[in-house]
Amino acid sequence: xxxxxxxxxxxxxxxxxxxxxxxxxxxxxxxxxxxxxxxxxxxxxxxxxxxxxxxxxxxxxxxxxxxxxxxxxxxxxxxxxxxxxxxxxxxxxxxxxxxxxxxxxxxxxxxxxxxxxxxxxxxxxxxxxxxxxxxxxxxxxxxxxxxxxxxxxxxxxxxxxxxxxxxxxxxxxxxxxxxxxxxxxxxxxxxxxxxxxxxxxxxxxxxxxxxxxxxxxxxxxxxxxxxxxxxxxxxxxxxxxxxxxxxxxxxxxxxxxxxxxxxxxxxxxxxxxxxxxxxxxxxxxxxxxxxxxxxxxxxxxxxxxxxxxxxxxxxxxxxxxxxxxxxxxxxxxxxxxxxxxxxxxxxxxxxxxxxxxxxxxxxxxxxxxxxxxxxxxxxxxxxxxxxxxxxxxxxxxxxxxxxxxxxxxxxxxxxxxxxxxxxxxxxxxxxxxxxxxxxxxxxxxxxxxxxxxxxxxxxxxx
Numbered sequence: 189x190x191x192x193x194x195x196x197x198x199x200x201x202x203x204x205x206x207x208x209x210x211x212x213x214x215x216x217x218x219x220x221x222x223x224x225x226x227x228x229x230x231x232x233x234x235x236x237x238x239x240x241x242x243x244x245x246x247x248x249x250x251x252x253x254x255x256x257x258x259x260x261x262x263x264x265x266x267x268x269x270x271x272x273x274x275x276x277x278x279x280x281x282x283x284x285x286x287x288x289x290x291x292x293x294x295x296x297x298x299x300x301x302x303x304x305x306x307x308x309x310x311x312x313x314x315x316x317x318x319x320x321x322x323x324x325x326x327x328x329x330x331x332x333x334x335x336x337x338x339x340x341x342x343x344x345x346x347x348x349x350x351x352x353x354x355x356x357x358x359x360x361x362x363x364x365x366x367x368x369x370x371x372x373x374x375x376x377x378x379x380x381x382x383x384x385x386x387x388x389x390x391x392x393x394x395x396x397x398x399x400x401x402x403x404x405x406x407x408x409x410x411x412x413x414x415x416x417x418x419x420x421x422x423x424x425x426x427x428x429x430x431x432x433x434x435x436x437x438x439x440x441x442x443x444x445x446x447x448x449x450x451x452x453x454x455x456x457x458x459x460x461x462x463x464x465x466x467x468x469x470x471x472x473x474x475x476x477x478x479x480x481x482x483x484x485x486x487x488x489x490x491x492x493x494x495x496x497x498x499x500x501x502x503x504x505x506x507x508x509x510x511x512x513x514x515x516x517x518x519x520x521x522x523x524x525x526x527x528x529x530x531x532x533x534x535x536x537x538x539x540x541x542x543x544x545x546x547x548x549x550x551x552x553x554x555x556x557x558x559x560x561x562x563x564x565x566x567x568x569x570x571x572x573x574x575x576x577x578x579x580x581x582x583x584x585x586x587x588x589x590x591x592x593x594x595x596x597x598x599x600x601x602x603x604x605x606x607x608x609x610x611x612x613x614x615x616x617x618x619x620x621x622x623x624x625x626x627x628x629x630x631x632x633x634x635x636x637x638x639x640x641x642x643x644x645x646x647x648x649x650x
Contacts, residue, residue, distance in 0.1 A: 256371035434620035464640030481512035
């Protein structure tokens with residue numbers, strides 16, 4: 189039987205619009221080995237490793253009448269060279285040119301008639317570097333426990349490891365009749381889903397609206413202290429289809445110095461750094477900043493149980509970043525206090541609540557729930573800040589050493605910028621995905637992140 193998309197996975201498909209592409213990505217730079225690193229080498233590497241992530245040769249197939257969630261089926265015409273692409277920067281191959289390219293590539297949605305991923309080799313970077321840009325749809329990443337092609341192509345040593353020979357041949361996709369039988373079987377196994385499907389069939393709009401309202405109310409109740417609307421902010425505007433990308437590079441030891449001097453966690457220092465950058469950015473725009481001014485961030489935190497490998501489970505804390513506070517150390521203490529309060533009280537929006545809101549069957553209601561969730565974000569928080577710790581040792585791809593890794597987090601409806609960061613091999617790398625029209629100064633915000641951290645480090649000196 190074909191593997192069916194989970195409610196959470198399919199919600200990412202239904203949430204997607206031309207202005208809110210639902211793919212995640214990354215931008216990595218590499219130092220090639222002496223023998224070089226070119227497009228053919230990358231294609232060979234992906235071809236060797238793709239068997240380790242079977243989903244990357246599958247596409248989404250919709251069930252007739254949308255009786256159940258779509259299923260994953262093998263792509264009969266899979267062509268690795270369609271997904272692995274090549275680009276080059278004109279001289280001097282600067283990071284500014286790389287950022288511009290990333291913004292343009294990330295603005296385009298993935299083709300739903302094919303497996304939902306792309307990788308670009310970027311040649312011509314300064315200092316002999318090459319870049320690799322990845323795009324993977326959220327539906328795929330969450331469905332396979334966040335293991336993606338970018339993960340399996342990396343090595344602990346310059347010498348590539350041996351992988352089993354790949355003898356894959358596509359399985360024939362189920363026909364319409366088979367898909368409908370499978371849908372009915374699943375509905376019988378899950379009576380609640382069957383009931384919802386029956387209600388949908390008679391277009392019980394009142395029941396649908398009532399259920400959506402009930403779930404939304406439950407989410408709001410789970411964050412009682414955050415039930416008030418998020419503050420007005422230039423970060424929340426109508427966004428378009430085009431993107432800009434900003435990058436900031438910092439050192440992990442600096443965060444550790446600040447933590448050692450003032451307490452809290454490394455993540456607290458990260459949030460305080462972002463807070464200081466947002467404060468300075470608002471001032472550069474001439475926005476009013478009062479002592480009471482805050483920007484509310486949604487900070488996803490993994491809650492996967494130890495030993496679990498089945499999908500991503502995430503809770504989200506809503507943290508008011510004190511951008512009105514001028515003292516960097518006081519900002520840090522306020523952020524630490526806020527995060528500690530969330531953890532002690534258990535206040536968060538859990539993954540189950542999100543699934544219930546955007547994933548209660550059938551798919552026709554998924555669309556309603558996803559739109560509701562997307563519309564609520566502007567009222568609940570101003571931006572997303574994700575922090576994913578990475579390995580503190582070098583990684584390699586076909587002998588090329590990875591130097592930096594900047595994440596790309598998709599924008600939600602009405603949000604001008606998202607901030608993602610990854611720590612890797614002693615560095616902390618920020619990726620700022622931004623609406624092109626609303627954030628022409630995204631590079632200013634990125635540079636202010638580096639200045640904000642320097643200000644915190646300065647506070648540790650006698």
